[in-house]
Amino acid sequence: VQTCALPISSPVAVRLAASAPDGLCGVVLCAGFVTPPVSGILRVIALWTAPAACWAARSLSLAHRVLLGSGAPPELIKSLQDSVQPVKVGVMADRLRALLECDVTDELRRVQVPILYVAGTNDRLIGESSLGLVQRIRPDVQVARIGGPHLIAQREPSETATAIVEFIEKIA
Numbered sequence: 001v002q003t004c005a006l007p008i009s010s011p012v013a014v015r016l017a018a019s020a021p022d023g024l025c026g027v028v029l030c031a032g033f034v035t036p037p038v039s040g041i042l043r044v045i046a047l048w049t050a051p052a053a054c055w056a057a058r059s060l061s062l063a064h065r066v067l068l069g070s071g072a073p074p075e076l077i078k079s080l081q082d083s084v085q086p087v088k089v090g091v092m093a094d095r096l097r098a099l100l101e102c103d104v105t106d107e108l109r110r111v112q113v114p115i116l117y118v119a120g121t122n123d124r125l126i127g128e129s130s131l132g133l134v135q136r137i138r139p140d141v142q143v144a145r146i147g148g149p150h151l152i153a154q155r156e157p158s159e160t161a162t163a164i165v166e167f168i169e170k171i172a
Contacts, residue, residue, distance in 0.1 A: 018107035030118040033130040069149030116167040120152035
């Protein structure tokens, strides 16, 4: 079995998978969503305050607590900071607005391959409702719950890799 991992956002992964590219045998959504993870007034506020929210996300203490959880290793915190700092606030705000307006539920219905959803049990960004929607659309989705924050693959790489390898072995 030949594998290829592309670290892309869940909506992009779902759109790509819906196009049924040759050789695709499965999709892994890691702490992902197919519609905005916030709705109603929270979504409106987030759209309106996107630049300020992104400026705040560049704050080391805020970003690492929300994305990496408490007790994250210093080297992981530094890696996150090094990844976020060079990105212009305007670029981050545009990406935030795009994710707050996305809806790939129709595309998810067209995905014909098995799906693994990796969920961090302490994810402060993507709630259970995002997983619930994926499960309503695709009741066959396999779920791996791993103790940790939103950036579960970075915080718990061994457990995440084990879940993905087990998924690949099942579908191969």
